[in-house]
Amino acid sequence: MSDEGVVEIWTDGGCKPNPGAGGWGAILCFKDVRKELSGAALETTNNRMELTAAAEALESLKRPCNVRLHTDSEYLKNGITRWMTGWVRKNWRNAAGDPVKNMDLWQRILDAAKTHRVEWLWVRSHVGIELNERADTLATEARDAAVAAVRLRK
Numbered sequence: 001m002s003d004e005g006v007v008e009i010w011t012d013g014g015c016k017p018n019p020g021a022g023g024w025g026a027i028l029c030f031k032d033v034r035k036e037l038s039g040a041a042l043e044t045t046n047n048r049m050e051l052t053a054a055a056e057a058l059e060s061l062k063r064p065c066n067v068r069l070h071t072d073s074e075y076l077k078n079g080i081t082r083w084m085t086g087w088v089r090k091n092w093r094n095a096a097g098d099p100v101k102n103m104d105l106w107q108r109i110l111d112a113a114k115t116h117r118v119e120w121l122w123v124r125s126h127v128g129i130e131l132n133e134r135a136d137t138l139a140t141e142a143r144d145a146a147v148a149a150v151r152l153r154k
Contacts, residue, residue, distance in 0.1 A: 013052060022049040049139065064117075
């Protein structure tokens with residue numbers, strides 16, 4: 001995929017503790033435009049937040065795009081590029097025959113991605129990759145804000 005006309009997306013999600021309060025962050029870059037998205041959930045898992053970040057980012061695109069989606073989640077990268085075909089073929093069952101975890105989010109990602117050409121890229125986390133670090137910060141800030149809001153209501 002050439003760089004011209006490509007939307008670069010960086011996503012991250014996390015929980016503290018896991019399971020527990022979580023946040024997700026996404027950064028979309030197209031030419032000179034940069035958009036940041038984030039959100040949180042009080043009862044969730046790391047994996048759900050990683051998947052939510054990807055779904056939200058793809059759903060925010062307003063027209064079909066060429067996309068390079070960067071994630072530090074091997075679960076997301078492997079799920080979408082290696083395991084998904086088998087899950088769908090087996091009616092959303094994994095290799096052990098059990099229902100696929102987070103099926104709602106996997107289906108959401110598939111739906112959001114179908115109008116786009118998406119290249120899924122894994123990056124190592126916490127090694128100073130600027131936009132990966134920023135996505136992590138967005139996720140952490142969203143989680144912390146959600147936790148603080150609950151404390152204020154008590």
